Amino acid sequence: xxxxxxxxxxxxxxxxxxxxxxxxxxxxxxxxxxxxxxxxxxxxxxxxxxxxxxxxxxxxxxxxxxxxxxxxxxxxxxxxxxxxxxxxxxxxxxxxxxxxxxxxxxxxxxxxxxxxxxxxxxxxxxxxxxxxxxxxxxxxxxxx
Amino acid sequence: xxxxxxxxxxxxxxxxxxxxxxxxxxxxxxxxxxxxxxxxxxxxxxxxxxxxxxxxxxxxxxxxxxxxxxxxxxxxxxxxxxxxxxxxxxxxxxxxxxxxxxxxxxxxxxxxxxxxxxxxxxxxxxxxxxxxxxxxxxxxxxxxxxxxxx
Numbered sequence: 644x645x646x647x648x649x650x651x652x653x654x655x656x657x658x659x660x661x662x663x664x665x666x667x668x669x670x671x672x673x674x675x676x677x678x679x680x681x682x683x684x685x686x687x688x689x690x691x692x693x694x695x696x697x698x699x700x701x702x703x704x705x706x707x708x709x710x711x712x713x714x715x716x717x718x719x720x721x722x723x724x725x726x727x728x729x730x731x732x733x734x735x736x737x738x739x740x741x742x743x744x745x746x747x748x749x750x751x752x753x754x755x756x757x758x759x760x761x762x763x764x765x766x767x768x769x770x771x772x773x774x775x776x777x778x779x780x781x782x783x784x785x786x787x
Numbered sequence: 788x789x790x791x792x793x794x795x796x797x798x799x800x801x802x803x804x805x806x807x808x809x810x811x812x813x814x815x816x817x818x819x820x821x822x823x824x825x826x827x828x829x830x831x832x833x834x835x836x837x838x839x840x841x842x843x844x845x846x847x848x849x850x851x852x853x854x855x856x857x858x859x860x861x862x863x864x865x866x867x868x869x870x871x872x873x874x875x876x877x878x879x880x881x882x883x884x885x886x887x888x889x890x891x892x893x894x895x896x897x898x899x900x901x902x903x904x905x906x907x908x909x910x911x912x913x914x915x916x917x918x919x920x921x922x923x924x925x926x927x928x929x930x931x932x933x934x935x936x937x
Binding site: 661662663712713714736739740743 | 837838840841863888889892
């Protein structure tokens with residue numbers, strides 16, 4: 644499998660105008676642009692909503708992490724509907740419940756707590772990505 | 788299993804359980820007998836407030852006057868203080884709220900109840916609560932008002 648194909652697809656919810664949706668997008672950018680740019684590929688949920696074939700193919704052919712701001716779980720549902728394999732389904736609300744001091748506020752201009760919550764979400768996703776991509780046996784890395 | 792009145796406004800459908808009374812704020816009270824009432828929030832309140840992150844209810848044994856806040860819902864949108872429409876003593880808190888506060892969203896008239904209150908004598912009758920059709924009218928007015936604001 645090529646390195647390009649092995650990239651994990653990250654799909655945040657669109658959640659436009661919603662604080663927790665903004666956290667999900669910030670976390671996705673953090674993972675894909677800053678923390679693991681070589682291991683991930685960011686995919687806009689709207690492409691799946693529109694049924695764009697290239698986007699559907701991306702989630703079908705690889706492994707996907709979804710990040711949802713609310714319990715409607717639009718990203719997870721659309722990836723599943725598109726035939727994708729979800730290796731981690733993150734609900735920002737669940738992460739916030741574990742970090743109550745990081746209450747996000749604001750949308751266009753996120754407060755500091757919201758930015759920190761996005762970092763926490765991003766770190767949790769990175770742990771999953773690293774586990775998935777870690778060679779399962781000592782010799783496996785040599786043959787990758 | 789309660790039956791429901793329903794109203795659909797724009798893309799939202801709100802249910803009002805027919806087996807209980809309501810305050811205009813959307814707190815429902817269900818008679819358990821012996822002066823005890825179970826209380827929770829209506830479907831309209833939970834939909835309007837958004838996903839519940841934390842539900843905090845005052846401790847069992849707390850004496851409350853009518854209008855006192857007996858619980859707070861912290862949702863993705865708001866922190867919502869809930870006033871008790873009657874006087875009484877809080878005798879039981881829903882134990883599911885700590886681990887699964889989302890139960891308030893999933894089943895506001897069932898597993899998502901908040902507390903049981905031992906009502907002060909005669910207070911339920913004095914509270915001027917609304918029957919389900921009257922509360923449905925309140926929901927329709929409030930939802931229409933929200934739509935006008937948007």
